[in-house]
Amino acid sequence: MELDQPTLISAEQLKEFTINVFLHFGVPKADAVQAADVLSLSDLRGIDSHGVARLHTYFDMFKLARINPKPKITIARERKSVCTVDGDNGLGLVVGPHANQIAMDKADAHGSGWVSVCNTNHYGIASYYSLKALERDMIGWSMTNTTKLVAPLWGAERMLGTNPISIAFPGLKNKPIVIDLATSAAAYGKIEIAKRKGKKIPTGWIINKEGDMTDQPADMIEGGALLPLGSQRDLGGHKGYALSAMVDILTSVLSGANWGPFAPPFALRQEIPSRSVGKGIGHFFGAMQIDGFMDVPEFKLRIDEWIEVFRNTKPVKGQKAVLIPGDPEHEEEVIRRKTGIPLIPAVINDLTDISKQTGIAFL
């Protein structure tokens, strides 16, 4: 009954373990710390699917030498506020922060900075990057493509990733507005959990391998696909597909990475694409100096007013209030910085396995 009962472990302890795992594979110290910081923020903000729960996947990839531990990250091409970065097949958790830094430095120099990245790998949570821009009084943007899981509207096969979009806006007294959304109707993790628990899922999340909508999670896992945000034509499924396409093109067509169904797999269980149309997967980062549009304190005050007005929206019956994007994650972060990160047994097992294979102490 309580098989999923989590164990609480401090963020610091997990971060140290993560750093040591990356060091084990020859990742330079500064990069290992950076990579662990991305995973740690995900765990702190309650986005459990993107934190240490994925460490074993990174571990697998390093073991198979599929990721370069010492990438030479270069600007392949540039023109003032825009450029393409080649991540030299490094960890996305290292290439992403580096490229995002370039976007912010460009914003310092040119008012805004826009970086499309190829030859990279999974970069963690999209909002890690948009949040960084806030420290420099900028508006931050972040997108990535991912391994195929989603069908375009009217398609019966996986062609796109869950391709997230994040953008963040700073408040004055209020926590920032942090938008971070996958362009699919639901996350793949939810399908997996429902399957494990033997539960049905809402109609509109998935199709089976024939392309029919179904409420049976196994139908998606066994060759079906996720549906885009909007689910079907009547409810705007063409819009979710278009947003996912936008992310795919900005991150991967524009940078020279593998787009659409050709994005390489992140995990061993994922299918190897039939064809390569570029290098690695792709990211896209943007940063805009708020000061180039408006006095920074004035903008932050206007964001505060926006937040307060939207919080005071008359709620529908049965709901306490309208949330502001980022609210659930801000609340989780406050709690988890005190109590630690709750890890389910499956994740504990993964980390214990890494510990055994590497000799790095865990717990």
Next chain:
Amino acid sequence: MELDQPTLISAEQLKEFTINVFLHFGVPKADAVQAADVLSLSDLRGIDSHGVARLHTYFDMFKLARINPKPKITIARERKSVCTVDGDNGLGLVVGPHANQIAMDKADAHGSGWVSVCNTNHYGIASYYSLKALERDMIGWSMTNTTKLVAPLWGAERMLGTNPISIAFPGLKNKPIVIDLATSAAAYGKIEIAKRKGKKIPTGWIINKEGDMTDQPADMIEGGALLPLGSQRDLGGHKGYALSAMVDILTSVLSGANWGPFAPPFALRQEIPSRSVGKGIGHFFGAMQIDGFMDVPEFKLRIDEWIEVFRNTKPVKGQKAVLIPGDPEHEEEVIRRKTGIPLIPAVINDLTDISKQTGIAFL
């Protein structure tokens, strides 16, 4: 039965009439031509709700002196690739193209250009602007906020506009990929049509004034609201709300315009907001030089490949093929440039009324 039977009128004839109507109110010739061009493209591309069907609304606004026919459009603040433009309460159809031009000129000079616009009015179709960037081998972005119609997830009242996002990418042999989507689950026009025809609408489009989902279009029109893309929490309604918030902030919080529920009305029948938090409504334009990321022909070739791969997605039963964003509009444009624009009797009546009131010949 055939009350809605349309009359075909050539785009040129409609454009000339539109230009004359704007001239009648003292709009300078070049601006009148520009404004008519935006409405005309909407009609040509089959987006009937945003073309001459709205001319009577612009006419009403001019008659009431709510729009400045001779705006002095200025850059209020700038920093290299970014700036804020004040539209001096001009027609959005004039301010929009002017500000979009600034974004493209900035992209020429700085690699990219990003313009947030306040003190403006309704700007027509979002994709008019993103399409313009293609003529200069740029990727074009366009967004606007609009009068409140949409409830945030878990809200029971109108707080946001249908806030569209457009972005366009050029192909080599193929027509461009043109994304242009309202961030609501459905367009307001569809609710109006269903009400007029006495038809039910899909659950997930609207709520009534108590915040309950309903399939009766009148429930929305009489004080209810549209739902954001995703419709409800399970299907990602929080995502559509977040995207609408993003558009509201980039266009209007950032520029000093009226955001959220305070966006001024576009039409006489719409409610006057209780409060003003800025000037007019807001737009946001972006342009990025493709050449700053990749050779232009190479990018266009990659877009062609993307289009061809996605067209060849295995379709679901009952559908011929997966569409590329922009396909229906490209097809409509080819037809309408030959046959003319089909106008329903209600629109013909509107234009005839303008003709009577102004003395400008129509038909």
